[in-house]
Amino acid sequence: xxxxxxxxxxxxxxxxxxxxxxxxxxxxxxxxxxxxxxxxxxxxxxxxxxxxxxxxxxxxxxxxxxxxxxxxxxxxxxxxxxxxxxxxxxxxxxxxxxxxxxxxxxxxxxxxxxxxxxxxxxxxxxxxxxxxxxxxxxxxxxxxxxxxxxxxxxxxxxxxxxxxxxxxxxxxxxxxxxxxxxxxxxxxxxxxxxxxxxxxxxxxxxxxxxxxxxxxxxxxxxxxxxxxxxxxxxxxxxxxxxxxxxxxxxxxxxxxxxxxxxxxxxxxxxxxxxxxxxxxxxxxxxxxxxxxxxxxxxxxxxxxxxxxxxxxxxxxxxxxxxxxxxxxxxxxxxxxxxxxxxxxxxxxxxxxxxxxxxxxxxxxxxxxxxxxxxxxxxxxxxxxxxxxxxxxxxxxxxxxxxxxxxxxxxxxxxxxxxxxxxxxxxxxxxxxxxxxxxxxxxxxxxxxxxxxxxxxxxxxxxxxxxxxxxxxxxxxxxxxxxxxxxxxxxxxxxxxxxxxxxxxxxxxxxxxxxxxxxxxxxxxxxxxxxxxxxxxxxxxxxxxxxxxxxxxxxxxxxxxxxxxxxxxxxxxxxxxxxxx
Amino acid sequence: xxxxxxxxxxxxxxxxxxxxxxxxxxxxxxxxxxxxxxxxxxxxxxxxxxxxxxxxxxxxxxxxxxxxxxxxxxxxxxxxxxxxxxxxxxxxxxxxxxxxxxxxxxxxxxxxxxxxxxxxxxxxxxxxxxxxxxxxxxxxxxxxxxxxxxxxxxxxxxxxxxxxxxxxxxxxxxxxxxxxxxxxxxxxxxxxxxxxxxxxxxxxxxxxxxxxxxxxxxxxxxxxxxxxxxxxxxxxxxxxxxxxxxxxxxxxxxxxxxxxxxxxxxxxxxxxxxxxxxxxxxxxxxxxxxxxxxxxxxxxx
Numbered sequence: 001x002x003x004x005x006x007x008x009x010x011x012x013x014x015x016x017x018x019x020x021x022x023x024x025x026x027x028x029x030x031x032x033x034x035x036x037x038x039x040x041x042x043x044x045x046x047x048x049x050x051x052x053x054x055x056x057x058x059x060x061x062x063x064x065x066x067x068x069x070x071x072x073x074x075x076x077x078x079x080x081x082x083x084x085x086x087x088x089x090x091x092x093x094x095x096x097x098x099x100x101x102x103x104x105x106x107x108x109x110x111x112x113x114x115x116x117x118x119x120x121x122x123x124x125x126x127x128x129x130x131x132x133x134x135x136x137x138x139x140x141x142x143x144x145x146x147x148x149x150x151x152x153x154x155x156x157x158x159x160x161x162x163x164x165x166x167x168x169x170x171x172x173x174x175x176x177x178x179x180x181x182x183x184x185x186x187x188x189x190x191x192x193x194x195x196x197x198x199x200x201x202x203x204x205x206x207x208x209x210x211x212x213x214x215x216x217x218x219x220x221x222x223x224x225x226x227x228x229x230x231x232x233x234x235x236x237x238x239x240x241x242x243x244x245x246x247x248x249x250x251x252x253x254x255x256x257x258x259x260x261x262x263x264x265x266x267x268x269x270x271x272x273x274x275x276x277x278x279x280x281x282x283x284x285x286x287x288x289x290x291x292x293x294x295x296x297x298x299x300x301x302x303x304x305x306x307x308x309x310x311x312x313x314x315x316x317x318x319x320x321x322x323x324x325x326x327x328x329x330x331x332x333x334x335x336x337x338x339x340x341x342x343x344x345x346x347x348x349x350x351x352x353x354x355x356x357x358x359x360x361x362x363x364x365x366x367x368x369x370x371x372x373x374x375x376x377x378x379x380x381x382x383x384x385x386x387x388x389x390x391x392x393x394x395x396x397x398x399x400x401x402x403x404x405x406x407x408x409x410x411x412x413x414x415x416x417x418x419x420x421x422x423x424x425x426x427x428x429x430x431x432x433x434x435x436x437x438x439x440x441x442x443x444x445x446x447x448x449x450x451x452x453x454x455x456x457x458x459x460x461x462x463x464x465x466x467x468x469x470x471x472x473x474x475x476x477x478x479x480x481x482x483x484x485x486x487x488x489x490x491x492x493x494x495x496x497x498x499x500x501x502x503x504x505x506x507x508x509x510x511x512x513x514x515x516x517x518x519x520x521x522x523x524x525x526x527x528x529x530x531x532x533x534x535x536x537x538x539x540x541x542x543x544x545x546x547x548x549x550x551x552x553x554x555x556x557x558x559x560x561x562x563x564x565x566x567x568x569x570x571x572x573x574x575x576x577x578x579x580x
Numbered sequence: 581x582x583x584x585x586x587x588x589x590x591x592x593x594x595x596x597x598x599x600x601x602x603x604x605x606x607x608x609x610x611x612x613x614x615x616x617x618x619x620x621x622x623x624x625x626x627x628x629x630x631x632x633x634x635x636x637x638x639x640x641x642x643x644x645x646x647x648x649x650x651x652x653x654x655x656x657x658x659x660x661x662x663x664x665x666x667x668x669x670x671x672x673x674x675x676x677x678x679x680x681x682x683x684x685x686x687x688x689x690x691x692x693x694x695x696x697x698x699x700x701x702x703x704x705x706x707x708x709x710x711x712x713x714x715x716x717x718x719x720x721x722x723x724x725x726x727x728x729x730x731x732x733x734x735x736x737x738x739x740x741x742x743x744x745x746x747x748x749x750x751x752x753x754x755x756x757x758x759x760x761x762x763x764x765x766x767x768x769x770x771x772x773x774x775x776x777x778x779x780x781x782x783x784x785x786x787x788x789x790x791x792x793x794x795x796x797x798x799x800x801x802x803x804x805x806x807x808x809x810x811x812x813x814x815x816x817x818x819x820x821x822x823x824x825x826x827x828x829x830x831x832x833x834x835x836x837x838x839x840x841x842x843x844x845x846x847x848x849x850x851x852x853x854x855x856x857x858x859x860x861x862x863x864x865x866x867x868x869x870x871x872x873x874x875x876x877x878x879x880x881x
Contacts, residue, residue, distance in 0.1 A: 335780050337776060337779075337780070361782060364779075364781070364782050368781070369776075369777070371773040371777060373773055376774060377774055377776075377777050379774040379778075379792055379796070380774075380796065381795045381796060382792075390778075390781075390783060391778075391781035391783055394781075394782065394783050394787065395782055441777070441781070
């Protein structure tokens, strides 16, 4: 351990009653260095960081080891001394920008609180300092926004405020626990480059916790890989990516780079002659915004605006976009889960435009959906095989319970699960397994089209790859069309034949996968691609963080009629929104 | 994962100081023995005719000369009155057992009936939303706007005394609590993805409501039910105390308290005290029971 190290963790062990959650973890963070703590969920990386900040839940205790901050063992200091250090010399930022800020206090007050807790100054001085800090993290109109409440800021802005609160005392060490996981890709890129700038300016060390190898490759100097509470490997970043020693590290890197944009997929299995299965035309969905003195309608969110596309048999069309782009709304419209204002869906020879119960029923006979949240999409009180068997029985697709259970067992096997597990309840399965069960559920109804609404976004990296491969395999076996909705353009790369990019409710670009990814024609697609992080360490470097470009929801006053969508052809089957 | 760990906030390490042992005893009691106590209470009420020494409302068995005897006194026939007698010579132990019976009948009866009405309406409001929801909720608001005891008094004033009338009066005021709570729980469940998934799979609406949403709302239903039973018993006791509840031939604990109340000033405190104590024990047991059931049921999810 170099004497230059800011933080040294030696043989840390964390225990919950009689279970050892973290065992024998040792690492050090040097001056001005960024150490990445990598692992999937359950690896113990968050617990390790919480123990440094003395924030462990009461049930857990540190069973062994030392945490030396600038030579002093934090675990043995009295509470008073610890208080002087945390927030002041060591700071932490968390994953969820939504819940880290107190919703009933203004943001200026909260940041000022941190400042005044650690150094004596008057309110005026503190406020001036806070304004300077807000400007430093590039919050526009900082002085006025000091007095705004957290809910008036977007996720990316809130994270900037939290960063401001964390560095306002100019700490020596910043612990960042997955700060960008909940943010959109473009916002993530901005926040990461901001962190890098601040680090250079203040000479901070950063302990960055993440599960995303792309982030690691971009910002880390050294890497520690954890699994199930133990350290698996540690090395400088170049060596970890070039020559990973442990098999788990290799698997992590392989899974992350499976999504690389320089596709190594030779032989892209383009499906045969194009046979349209589902055709969406001019779909428009607007949601009312209520407000004003009488709670009337003061505006509309143009969630989906004049969207058209066609899906062919056996093909996967991916819809990519960030939050607020309208992709989920479009996907749900295909199942009649929301009611579009205008437009139609042509399916099985019937044009659905009113979305009344009868038409919705028609759609649901052949289109099924896999939802995002693996924990919410299964009824916690039903056994798995009952969950799969129930729609079969209700729709009289099976003649009795025995046959329905047989079918359920068959489909469980198809998705790679042991049919004997059908007797268990959902809470006994992991996230990835539950998504497989949802896939089995959808499959058992023998649909023509499956809509996967961010189906893999909530899963760990290694699990993501396996579930996506499962979807591909199912598509090939059953010749099902798929609409794959995701915000992760690299996940989409692995599975789709065609890609549609959505922004502010419109399809801005649509075309074959390689064409869209290699020769993006629309400016937004280019922005999205440049923000995607790659695990190729030779391409390190972030664009300089310019003024934050916030994703605005397309809200317009009532009666505003946007121009219809016109597409311009730029290649074979490759279209771009023609700017007016 | 941190969230799951926080739920496991444990008992502190065992200490021998008195307050912490008291706490430990309280937790131990709260876990298993509540069930046994509750079952015991119901058994006593159910088997009252067998267990009780005398039927306090059979005048032939009473001896008025035994009236107003303090606890632990002997009767002429050699039987010890454990809790004393009331002014008519009724053995208080037997009277409490019979009174418990009536109180529990009123409590459970009104709770179940109002639960049936309230949950059905609550589910309909939550699943269909829109105008159905608005109409039902206005009805709930209307019902809750009136003080329960006042409404009960008026209804009983019209209908007269009687166990069934009391149950009716309680149902008319109580269903709204169920309606409102069930509606909020059901709305939360309806917006969850497994309900959407069931709708996409074309499972019929009725089945979704009763077989998907209902089982997941049961935990809040259970909590409300036990509280409502306790509340019903307490209101019925109040009504009887005010003289408008159950008739003298089928007394409840409340009526027993009322009967004994006039004699408290004369120093014969046991006639009100012991029925009151029984009432408190029943209500506390029910509340704790509700909490334990909820905890066990939720451990599943």
